[in-house]
Amino acid sequence: MTETEAVVQSENGSENKPEDTSPENLAKVDRQINVSFYTQFLKTRRGMIIDLLQYYFGDYNYPRDKFLQQQAQLDDGWIPLEVMLKCARLKALTQDPATVVLALSQSKESVLEVSEDKQKIRRVKPAPDVNEEAQLQTKSRTVYCKGFPEDEKLDDLLEYFAQFGECETVLMRQYKDKTSKVKKMKFKGSLFVVFKTEELAKKFMELESVKFKETELIRQWQTAFLEEKSKERQEKMSSTNKPRRDNDGKDINESGDVELPKNSVLSVKEIPGDVTREDIKSAISNASEDVKVAFINFNKGDTEATIRLVGEGSASKLIEALGEGSKVKVNDVELTVTALSEEEEKPILEQASKLLNCKRMFNQKGRGSFRKGKRKGRGGYHGGKRARTN
Numbered sequence: 001m002t003e004t005e006a007v008v009q010s011e012n013g014s015e016n017k018p019e020d021t022s023p024e025n026l027a028k029v030d031r032q033i034n035v036s037f038y039t040q041f042l043k044t045r046r047g048m049i050i051d052l053l054q055y056y057f058g059d060y061n062y063p064r065d066k067f068l069q070q071q072a073q074l075d076d077g078w079i080p081l082e083v084m085l086k087c088a089r090l091k092a093l094t095q096d097p098a099t100v101v102l103a104l105s106q107s108k109e110s111v112l113e114v115s116e117d118k119q120k121i122r123r124v125k126p127a128p129d130v131n132e133e134a135q136l137q138t139k140s141r142t143v144y145c146k147g148f149p150e151d152e153k154l155d156d157l158l159e160y161f162a163q164f165g166e167c168e169t170v171l172m173r174q175y176k177d178k179t180s181k182v183k184k185m186k187f188k189g190s191l192f193v194v195f196k197t198e199e200l201a202k203k204f205m206e207l208e209s210v211k212f213k214e215t216e217l218i219r220q221w222q223t224a225f226l227e228e229k230s231k232e233r234q235e236k237m238s239s240t241n242k243p244r245r246d247n248d249g250k251d252i253n254e255s256g257d258v259e260l261p262k263n264s265v266l267s268v269k270e271i272p273g274d275v276t277r278e279d280i281k282s283a284i285s286n287a288s289e290d291v292k293v294a295f296i297n298f299n300k301g302d303t304e305a306t307i308r309l310v311g312e313g314s315a316s317k318l319i320e321a322l323g324e325g326s327k328v329k330v331n332d333v334e335l336t337v338t339a340l341s342e343e344e345e346k347p348i349l350e351q352a353s354k355l356l357n358c359k360r361m362f363n364q365k366g367r368g369s370f371r372k373g374k375r376k377g378r379g380g381y382h383g384g385k386r387a388r389t390n
Helices: 003-012 023-056 066-072 088-093 097-105 132-139 154-164 198-206 222-240 277-287 314-322 342-365
Strands: 112-114 120-123 142-146 167-177 184-195 218-221 265-268 293-297 305-309 327-330 333-339 368-371 374-377
Touching: 023 088, 023 097, 023 154, 097 112, 142 198, 142 222, 154 167, 154 184, 154 198, 184 198, 198 218, 218 222, 265 314, 265 342, 277 293, 277 305, 277 314, 277 327, 305 314, 305 342, 314 333
Parallel strands: none
Antiparallel strands: 112 120, 142 184, 142 218, 167 184, 265 305, 265 333, 293 305, 327 333, 368 374
16 A cells, blocks of 8 residues: 555545545645655754754763854853854754754753844853863763774764663764875774763663674773773883884984994904995995994095994894804905904994984084074075175
8 A cells, every 4th residue: 555545545534435536635645745744854854953952062062162162152152043053964954043943942851042032042051060070970971882884974873872872972983094185084983972871871881782784883881991992002112112213213312312232333454455435335234134234434545444233232143144253255355353342332332422413413403494584504695685796
């Protein structure tokens, strides 16, 4: 039986009576159906407007909403409807202030009042304080849930959780999408739902199974979830245990100074006069893939060179890689390589650290910067008018 046939049957009063299928009666029935659907649509839309305004001005959102707080301070708590209708979610429902006023007039338990001129609304009772005690109380009725599609909308989520009791808000956890050219926030698929009371939150947590579109939700108290996340971050930081490093990969201590690794300096003696710094670097680098050269103190013609490697213990690693005799071939000449002792390398590392710290500070300040149109640093234009030369 179609919907039109059902209405016709209802008009006739009984299935046994012959149906009036005349064009006039069918047109009358169609008008009744259209009016019925439109009336239901208006009721649904007004209900959505009421729910949305109750959310905006509710105990949870209102004291935390900076925009609403700023607007309320301008006129003793009153906010113009033309301002509220700029909110995207409300604007999607209506752009007519009269529709908002009519919806609020039909609300039995509204937290809002309407001004005499029907142009402004405000919260009836003062907003609760968001102090430490209130935050702890809110956490006690907040639940973490995971398992939602990433394209889910807030209104659908609010409607979903309404079946479990009154909710103050749903906080969708988001992340920055770095893959798109225009960076925007995307839903993670997990959220925090704040129930009106702790009892409602407990009932929700005690449910044996909670599904969203056939997907079983992971549920956890917010406090437990946050504690787990905090422990994970601490464990991750302690497991890496990596010192801070500058842009060149050198360790930086708490005072901000560069600290060079120990057991990282080599010495090569009896070097022929035709050997260059690049020859030595190439020979050392080819001796072991695990060793990288940081700096070589050597000029062509010198008979001795000191070589600083990257990483603590790298000097011993290279000596071990060279094997018996610790010799490296440079331009068809075998040269003996030795690792300096801690006492021998100490002054070399200290001097290198000082030079690197000075270089680092110099780079941070910059050789020349532009401030208010004036170039500073060595040379260049320092502002003011140039002298005219004829």
